[in-house]
Amino acid sequence: MKRIEAIIRPEKLEVLRAQLEESGYPGIMVTEIKGHGKQRGVSHQWRGTEYKEYFIPKTKIEIVVPDAQVKKLVGAISDACRSGAVGDGKIFVASVDDAIRIRTGESGDGALS
16 A cells, blocks of 8 residues: 655645546545745735745645555646646655554455545
8 A cells, every 4th residue: 555645736626636536546635734845935025025935835635545556646646736837746655554444443455445
């Protein structure tokens, strides 16, 4: 099993949700976060005064999937969230040792569906 964690632009969430629904994802967790990458925030101008916003609002998506679905879902996330501009986000894939469904005690890939 793998955990796919994607940091995306908040405005891409609904597009991504629709794309993942077509791809058959088992479930999704969404968290609103703030942060920055190499660009170290963005500069804005308001009433002639420039100010810097260091922490940019982002959305974190987490999905735990069987190994066989990783490539398909990572491709769906990339396609839905790519604009070609700085700040599109990142995707991380990490191993998950086990998953247990609390209600039934079922474990492994069966606990994901």
